[in-house]
Amino acid sequence: MDRSYSRSRRLTPVVAVAAAAALTLAGCSSSSGGKKAEESADGASAGKATTPRMTIALVTHQSAGDTFWDIVRKGAEAAAAKGNVKLVYSADPNAGNQANLVQNAIDQKVDGIAITLAKPDALKDVVSKANAAGIPVVGLNSGVSEWQKLGLMEFFGQDETVAGEALGKRLNEAGAKKAVCVIQEQGNIGLTQRCDGVKKTFEGDTETLNVNGTDMPSVKSTITAKLKQDSDIDYVVALGAPFALTAAQSVSEAGSKAKVATFDLNKQLTGAISEGTIEFAVDQQPYLQGYLAIDSLWLYKNNGNYMGGGEQPVLTGPAFVDKSNVEAIAKFAAKGTR
């Protein structure tokens, strides 16, 4: 096949089109929204400590691209910047891999390790190895009932069951009769505990619904289907901000009277709360979890302090965000730190 002769001829129109496109683009700016409209606000930053440089590893069970974990990490980075700490972040949703990452941190001889205990049993061995190596370990986010057994120094997080129970009570106050709890990752312990907590205190009926969290159109149609199947449902409880926003779409699509409540926040969600498409959110303050975990290790190293006295977990939630207080929080959420 003869290619050489036609290549230059074919290239010419391509160049022409590209040039035309570039010219057109220049006249295509949006007059509303976009980056230009975004306020440039700096993150919470203060001075920097003069304490000696130290290294802390933060090892979580985050799956890639989750808004929630992004906020945890930002909190950790802020604390690290303040305390002259080199932060080494790593994550893997698979418990065995997470244990390997902790081992990796031990091998690097870090000055402290912060871990999440989504699957505590898998991490038992590496935690005792870290302790044996004289590296202090603190826990955050998940594992509120296991951290002491595993020999962790401190814990920062929310008891998922307690958070679920708080939301259940709130549903009672709202006079709800039937709620559906939407689980975006089947088999995740924390998510299941939230739904169980809701079930425990909510006086109406609670059903659970599993959706495929990596496929948003399918989340939308599955919630729509559920609302159609059972028209008695008057509250949809989502377990993450993006899913709550999708659930609100499903509600209007199904022509249902249901209201939407959720766990966790993000930028768009605060907007939806002030508009009233979402009733309220239970916030576990992920930024605080990341921040405190790093800061506690810094305090321990530099001043020998124990947060929570070394006996009690430090609870970062549940805090409710609704129409009454959303304005105060929205500006922080817009920066991606709430």
Next chain:
Amino acid sequence: MSMTRQAEPAVTTPPAPGPKETDGRTAERPLALRLLARPEVGVFLGAVAVYVFFLIAAPPVRDGSSMANILYQSSTIGIVAIPVALLMIGGEFDLSSGVAVIASALTASMLAYQLSMNVWVGVLVALLVSLAVGFFNGWMVVKTGLPSFLVTLGTFLILQGVNLAVTKLVTGNVATDDISDMDGFDQAKSVFASSFEVGGVNVKITIVYWLVFAAIATWVLLRTKYGNWIFAVGGNKDSARAVGVPVNFTKISLFMLVGFGAWFLGMHQLFSFNTVQSGEGVGIELIYISAAVIGGCLLTGGSGSAIGPVFGAFMFGMVQQGIVYAGWNPDWFKAFLGVMLLGAVLINLWVSRTATRR
């Protein structure tokens, strides 16, 4: 799309679609049986079986709006499953299609937002990026001769990482910013993510695109030279090349078609949800491939149709939503899904075996 360079003489290609109907011995078999032997008929009956099953088991399915919801879910699978099926007929795989959807949506969203451009600019650039990803896949496959499974597994991983890293780099977050208040958004939404009323039922526009794309793909496969090329390169690459089929062009363009499908669905996702999460889309590529395989496309290439995957996608959507409509215990959801799909495939297999038995 057939920008053919008619350098070579007549292109003789194996007669187009379906199983070996051209085998002389089957010539005198009755029409009904011959019809049943076509791959898309088996999957059609499987889809009907699933539909009837849920019609009985789940009363809400009988409602028109429920059907619209099921078809919507099916269409979001089907829009990508059709080009994926064409690619499979052409003898190649694409494992990157699921994350490519998200990559496209991220590109459009971030470009428009960060540069404060009309969203159509983002949409067009995203199309170019998607086609480029498809071109890269195809080019790598034809240039290196590596199995497309490996090449696109690489692209799958690359895109997964790039989606996340670039989003984080550009926006500082892992999800894109809301673009719903920007110029051109409403217009783009009406193209990619609108809905209309039919007899009081709200129907999503993706369903229309899905069926139109299927019709175009069927016409291309059965009535054009390009369609013949697809069967030829999937059947036997070397003999296809020997009779003058532009193998490289065909394969690369098929990968680019998948890119187009991913772009289209990506735009739908962007304009119906306003923001995109960078970690989405992982694992969805297997659903597209399954829809194509259930729809009668051979994993080895050279055989299949564009209509089969339509029923394959419908079967997926029907089972996925039907289980919810039936109100079954959600813990069993995945297990039900697997059993129903296997059952449907077995019906498909049984029908085609019975029909082709002499």
